[in-house]
Amino acid sequence: MRLLLVEDDIQLAESLTEILEAQHYVVDTVKDGEAGWCQMQLMDYDLTLLDVTLPYLDGIQLCQRLRSRGYELPVLMLTARDTSQDKVRGLDSGADAYMVKPFDLSELLAQIRALLRRGNSHSSVMxxxxxxxxxxxxxxxxxxxxxxxxxxxxxxxxxxxxxxxxxxxxxxxxxxxxxxxxxxxxxxxxxxxxxxxxxxxxxxxxxxxxxxxxxxxxxxxxxx
Structure with a gap:
């Protein structure tokens, strides 16, 4: 499974990449929304982990662009914004799930597995x-x-x-x-x-x- 991580916090991005690669995922990482958009046009991804607060193009705008252009890949939004209104904005922009930083890693991995099963029902078949x-x-x-x-x-x-x-x-x-x-x-x-x-x-x-x-x-x- 190939994941795209769009995160401008370099230390967090490196930590998440190490954790995800240990779970057998292939992870590409970019630091801003426009780079994320370009990357999604270059490669086919199974899921993207998307920070909300990003340079050039924020996570909400990027997710809206993805959905308006017909991209159906699962989007897991990661953000420090924890109000109900923020969550509604994220989900209404087209995100499939929304997790607030700091998040529990086991919960994050479980959420990724759930989204991948939803998008790729064949992926867990023996x-x-x-x-x-x-x-x-x-x-x-x-x-x-x-x-x-x-x-x-x-x-x-x-x-x-x-x-x-x-x-x-x-x-x-x-x-x-x-x-x-x-x-x-x-x-x-x-x-x-x-x-x-x-x-x-x-x-x-x-x-x-x-x-x-x-x-x-x-x-x-x-x-x-």
């Missing part, structure tokens, strides 16, 4: 490929009922492959899908993660060709 099973809601993976211990990025790569089946995914596509645009590694990083993932699958009894390399193109799952 995935399977032959004897391989992956549960997006619990981050559990098993092969032939034997659990696999994967790093967050290995899990994300495997989930991406399972969601795309026999479609070949290039390294560039994997990078774009699973890494922040501000800190993208080179394609050799994808190759290293694939190698580690293959080794763990093989140790669990999976065929070493389960993740197939299509030379000069990318990777896909081999099977049914």
């Amino acid at each position: 995935l399977s490929w032959e004897n391989l099973s992956l549960d997006p809601s619990t981050y559990e993976v098993s092969y032939d009922q034997q659990p696999l211990r994967l790093t967050p990025k290995e899990f994300s790569i495997l989930e991406l492959l399972m969601r795309n089946g026999r479609r070949v995914l290039s390294r560039a596509f994997i990078l774009e899908s699973l890494w922040s645009m501000k800190r993208p590694p080179d394609e050799e990083t994808v190759k290293a993660h694939i190698k580690s993932l293959r080794n763990k699958l093989k140790t669990s009894g999976a065929p070493k060709t389960l993740i197939e390399t299509v030379h000069g193109v990318g990777y896909r799952l081999q099977g049914p």
Whole structure:
């Protein structure tokens, strides 16, 4: 899942990004409303966390622009303004939820999960490929009922492959899908993660060709 955080408080943005990435989300961060608008036109996001008080274009105006242009992605508004009137303005501008700073992190994460389920009903469905099973809601993976211990990025790569089946995914596509645009590694990083993932699958009894390399193109799952 790819999230856009529009927040001008640098320290808060960095803390939230670290927390969200630990939950397997890919997070892009911008510091003002106009930059947020530009970013939303560049990338497809599953959800945006939007501060209300922003330079150039505030959160209310940005949300109104999104809805007037037909954008339906979930918007979770984050603000220090806590009056009923402020909340009404935020929700009437098109926000799906409204949280007041300082907020409880567990509540924030639960709200994000709820909005993502609402916008992507397929996202929490158990995935399977032959004897391989992956549960997006619990981050559990098993092969032939034997659990696999994967790093967050290995899990994300495997989930991406399972969601795309026999479609070949290039390294560039994997990078774009699973890494922040501000800190993208080179394609050799994808190759290293694939190698580690293959080794763990093989140790669990999976065929070493389960993740197939299509030379000069990318990777896909081999099977049914």
